[in-house]
Amino acid sequence: MRKLNEDGNTLVMVLLTATLIMISGTALTSQALTGTKQVKQTEGQQIATDAAEMGIDHFYSEVKKGAIALDLSTNTCTQVQNAALAVPTPKVTIVSNTATPIEYTVDSTTGTSYAITVDSVPCTKVDETKYTFSFYSTGTTLENGNKISKTLTATFPIQLNNKFPEKPPGFTECYNDSSCLNVSKDKDTYTYLKDTYFPTGLELTEKVTTIAQSVYIEGDLQIKGYNNLEGELIINKDLFVNGDSEFNNFANTIVYGDYYLSGQFVGTNHAEVVVKEDAFFYDDITQKPHTFVCVEDDLTVTQKTLDSNVITLFPEGMTTCEQVESHFSKKENGGNGTEANGIFAKRVSVFNSSSNVSINDNELEIIY
Structure with missing residues (x-):
């Protein structure tokens, strides 16, 4: 009788151990799948961010090139805005417009692109010789059929060098x-x-x-x-x-x-x-x-x-x-x-x- 009890106890221990191993294995598998999903989400967000940064680099260099070529001693903000709107590629879209922002493809295989937008008045006067210009770059990519986007805000100052400032308003x-x-x-x-x-x-x-x-x-x-x-x-x-x-x-x-x-x-x-x-x-x-x-x-x-x-x-x-x-x-x-x-x-x-x-x-x- 004692022998049967001992065999029964051994069987119970084996079954418990097997059950614990199965539960543990299931949990580890679940964690691994979740971790893989998180990595994919992070990668998707990173790709969208990289695309937005690429848009900033491209658009900033074009606006800078156009602004430096102008005489900005008068109507500075208006002229900088016109220089931005005149950039052929990437073309900018004003946020208040109903038009859909133009997307520029970065990688067609992953559906990755960026779009540049600006506020209706993107330029701000800091003082008589300094202005700031702001714009937005939105990077987009596809992941498992889902669209992932990231919008970055870029701001840079414009300094008037050797031009006597125009009379400020309100005098x-x-x-x-x-x-x-x-x-x-x-x-x-x-x-x-x-x-x-x-x-x-x-x-x-x-x-x-x-x-x-x-x-x-x-x-x-x-x-x-x-x-x-x-x-x-x-x-x-x-x-x-x-x-x-x-x-x-x-x-x-x-x-x-x-x-x-x-x-x-x-x-x-x-x-x-x-x-x-x-x-x-x-x-x-x-x-x-x-x-x-x-x-x-x-x-x-x-x-x-x-x-x-x-x-x-x-x-x-x-x-x-x-x-x-x-x-x-x-x-x-x-x-x-x-x-x-x-x-x-x-x-x-x-x-x-x-x-x-x-x-x-x-x-x-x-x-x-």
Whole structure:
């Protein structure tokens, strides 16, 4: 009887072991099949992504080629959009259109292709010399009869190099009079409350403080002080001078935004011009002005200006014009003991002379 029980127990153990092996084998097979499916899905998505990247490379190079060939100093966004729409292959489709985006075959055996689309307004103005352009590339492939797609967003900046910027929109036109001014009660402060456009130049001769927002001057800027250290011009945003700038007799100017100058510093004498952000000098400046011109960020000039050695870089560790002026006014540092003269900047770069537009490949951004 004991023998039969032992044989029965052995049979039960064998059956249990066989069952466990079968269950385990089934689970492993299921996992293997699932894993294979996941790999195939990943491969399909990767193929679609690769196709979208191929579309970006192709379309970007064509838009870049077309944009650089244009004069983009006016209506920049419109011209870039036209350059994009003019690309023959791959042809772009505007998202708001009802037309189906044109697909370009990458691999006919796998049904892989890409299509390029743009928004109705794909270009955005960043500042007076910089714009960004965006577009979409959708890669598509077939896997087991199923369509798999991946859309990427590409953005790249367009930098205007050596063209004086056009007048921004929204400026109030004003002539060289007091009609646009808000005068303080004691008449020692004149304020332009809005962004102001002067179509015939601007001449300031009063011993007052003039405060403005952004100012665009078509013609010359003349500030003629009267040995009055309290008199100054304060620009809260940007200053555009499409002509010469003249600062005389302790006439002090501070620009909290960017300073654009198409002409020369004329007759400058014992004055200060401080720019808190960037400055762009489009003309060849070959002689140091007899005043303190200081740019606390980037200064962009012509190659001839740079070669004329009229610009002095900030000493290491200095970040403000106040520090620089104090340093270079000292006799042991080349000053006369009372003031510093010349053009000073934290950094200096040169306009690209071969084109009025630069598009840097390193700045192409792709969002997955």
